[in-house]
Amino acid sequence: MTDRYQGFVASPVGKFLVKNLGLPSPVRLERYREGAPLVDGTVLVGGTGRLVDQLPDVLDSLGIATALRRDDDATYKGLVLDATGLTDASELHALRDFFTPVLRSLDTCPHVVVLGTPPEATGSIAERVAQRALEGFTRSLGKEIGRGGTVQLVYVAPGAEQSVDSTLAFFLSPKSAYVSGQVVRVGSTGATQAEPVADLARPLAGKVALVTGASRGIGEQIARVLHRDGATVVGVDVPQAANELVALVKELDGDHIALDITAADAPQRIAHHLREKHGGVDVVVHNAGITRDKKLANMKEDRWDSVLAVNLTAPERITAELLQQGVVNPNGRIVGVASIAGIAGNVGQTNYAASKAGVIGFVDALAPTLADGITVNAVAPGFIITQMTAAVPFATREVGQRLNAMAQGGLPVDVAETIAWYASPGSTAVNGNVVRVCGQMMLGA
Template sequence: MPDTYLQLVNSGPTATLAKRLGLPRPAVLRRYTPGAPLVDGPVLVLGRGDDADALARLLSGPAGGMAPGTGTGSGTAETPVLLDGWDLEVHRHPAPDVRYGAVVLVLTAAERPDQLTDPVLAAAGPVKGLRSGGRVVTVSRTATADDAPAVAAARQGVDGLLRSLAKELRGGSTGNGVVLTGDVPVTAPSAVAALRFFLSRRSAFVDGQLLAVDSTAGTLPADWERPLDGRVAVVTGAARGIGAAIARTLARDGAHVVAVDVPAAGEQLTAVANEVRGTALQLDVTAADAGERILEHVRARHGRLDVMVHNAGITRDKLLVNMAPDRWSSVLAVNLESQLRINEALLTSGDFTDEPRIVATASTSGIAGNRGQTNYATSKAGVIGMVRATAPLLVPFGGTANAVAPGFIETEMTARIPALTRQVARRLNSLQQGGLPQDVAEAVAFLASPAAGGIVGRTLRVCGQNLVGQ
């Protein structure tokens, strides 16, 4: 169901009236379309040290430039990798009267809290004048128990800085952070890919999030427009809503897609598969042999499997005191237990070994909880734990497992929520609106890409910086 309020406050006489009355006016988000510019306007890179200089060169470099120390799929940090140059207009110091499309704060060199002061305060003016739909991205290092107290304080301080700044942005602008673990270089494939994702329109509904890059693994694409070229991806729950959007997005990015859903959704499933020029597999994911049947299908039709997207899910909401056993069990069976069985089949098959990717759909309910959803929240929190524990099992093959955690997304399911509750839910995030299935699909496609091999067992929220949870 469309967000009528969003449309009214952004068009015609009702927009003027809303402005006069001081009503909230969420911006219409600029979402990705093929061929769109990476950033709308100049990019300001702030920070001191070699890392800031390296990223400035990356952003401004011509096509075909070479970046040292970007890593390879094998995890080596010294082999130069071809970077398809971004060729952006990059400034290293704020220029008066310039409205920037993005501000990148490189804070990896900070070893005391006071070393954050100059670059952060230098960003204040440019952030105030940020273009509509602009981006602020921090690049920092994770704080650990082994750090000196001052180092840990400075690094952890970036967390609060980024999350608070993201809440201050307006006009559809977002703030997110890339957090490097250990000695991972800023030019590691997954660091580069995460920076590009956060700068682009693909991350329109991702806000206030810090994504850790755990290693130098990963492979940068030859073509950023088709990062999944030649890969084979299975998407469960693909007949409608978020699953259908994931199938379309993976296909747009070059993947061969196998669309999976229950037989009852067969007609819609076939339509989606035909649209993306993929194949359809009618299958109940809770079946004991679901994993084997998926493998049989991909072997016969495509000869390989590279990406497994666990999207199938159901809700059976009730307060726990009114929860019937079948409501509890059915939700865990579909949302979590089926994924564990399918993953086990993939991991023991010997056919899931070429930089494999598992991407699962979690939920903000699994992070912050939600009244009347003890079963659903349990299953989605379980998904977060599952990918964290599964990812290390795939690392020897150049693979990983990660999750996306959607917030309020405009789907058939949320359209059934009572109108007033739905309006409140839409406004409870920094962007003051619900996301679209495409927003979740873009995050899934990023995590499914070969470049994301250094992101290990993480959960990326796609919630517009929902005001509950982290």
């Protein structure tokens, strides 16, 4: 699917109307291309704190060029500020001092990361205040930066300083093209040390990934991106979608299970298949989901029950079975697909929003209980352009696409890339997070 408005504003007439009427002018986002460098340009590094001395070496190991001093004649593709050294509010001027002189020197589609200390892990009230202030700063800068840029805050827990590689690789690269204004915690829950990644281009080589709802849309792109990263993909979908599912996994040299995930024996059948055919599973992506929209006053019982069963109860049951039987391998990954609707709500979607908020609760509850380096995280997509959203009425669709900092809808690959970051063996210290893939929606998120 294409964004016709984005094509229109690039035309001579569109440019004239945008300039004179103040219409949204979305920048065509740069997305990652297989084989391309993570960052096509230079990243400026600054700040004071626990990470600044190691950052040049970390970025160099990722193939990212860095600069430690600002050059008035240079342009930058990314900025990283270590703000872990800020211990009281009076030191917050360091944010203005670093960013203000360089913001006009940013290239198109730049990526900005601020590193902080989790407020709950600080040593004083004053330090906690300063570190919490970073959230308002980064979210506001995300709405100011323009030109297709993104801004993120990464809280790095003490002891997790050596586990930021995969997160910096994701947030500084075009893989995070439609992710902005997010707050991520590294090392706050569970393990603080990440497993080394032998091959940055194929971090999932030798791994097995289960993807539900894999036959089309977002699920198909998740399967494709995990395969690109080296995983053997086991796709799951309902028997009615078996033809599409089989064609996909054949193309990806993967495997498939055709079943209804809400069936009473579905968890046991999935666990048996993964154990017997693959010796276990390394990545579990609960992507399958449905909508049955109606205002609550008109909501029939079957509409309510079916949405909760597919979107929430099935992931709970499948995960519990896989963990209980020990089918999830050490350093495994469990990923849920939530939604902005579960955070902000949506008219006519009380059932859907409840199910997706439940996915967030699932992550919150499960994350502290996991062992052996297993993690659980979630993505919360906003308006993603798919065949399903193409059926939304034009006016509603336009509002959904424009009401974010990037003034455009996302693509299924944006969700898939975020899941691939979670799935990386290098993301062991990334646990218990919910990241919105929404272009930084202006309301409710």
